[in-house]
């Protein structure tokens with residue numbers, strides 16, 4: 001198959017949506033299909049790695065002290081606290097990848113989207129929605145990565161995320177991830193749309 005030319009729109013892509021909705025799954029497909037086009041914005045986190053996760057690939061795993069230090073230096077475009085852990089996207093990470101000509105992909109949650117919108121950071125905002133809250137719960141339990149306590153916290157937070165997604169003008173595109181292939185095609189169509197349509 002001939003290689004697909006990169007999208008004409010190079011603005012970073014901000015993918016948000018409740019935990020367990022399938023953001024990671026969709027992003028992985030995009031990267032697998034177009035390995036040289038996108039660059040993942042690897043977030044900083046103070047949480048411990050899950051089995052199989054690698055430092056610098058899934059997250060930059062840092063101490064709470066190191067995180068606070070970078071935040072004090074205004075080094076994050078967005079940061080948030082979930083439970084007892086902190087998450088953030090460093091400016092340096094985005095700038096490095098954009099300078100290499102990549103379309104940077106950010107996987108962040110509601111508070112991060114609010115912060116990025118408030119900052120006026122130039123980006124395209126995509127919200128991934130579940131077909132239903134019941135299906136979201138099924139997926140969270142099905143992936144077998146979270147403790148019961150965390151699942152309940154994620155489901156409570158999901159309600160806030162879904163409510164926020166109804167705010168007009170926040171997201172440039174909302175995709176319901178019911179059937180994975182259908183959702184993936186919608187995402188690709190949006191990402192590869194000419195500049196003036198997105």
Ligand SMILES: Nc1ncnc2c1ncn2[C@@H]1O[C@H](COP(=O)(O)OP(=O)(O)OP(=O)(O)O)[C@@H](O)[C@H]1O
Nearest residue numbers: 018019020021022023024025139143177178179180
């Ligand atoms: N369309 C779909 N139909 C059924 N299952 C799906 C679909 N999309 C993703 N899943 C499954 O749902 C689970 C959660 O997906 P994933 O881990 O990608 O979510 P996420 O939004 O990245 O979560 P988090 O924000 O917590 O990282 C996974 O087990 C994944 O295989």
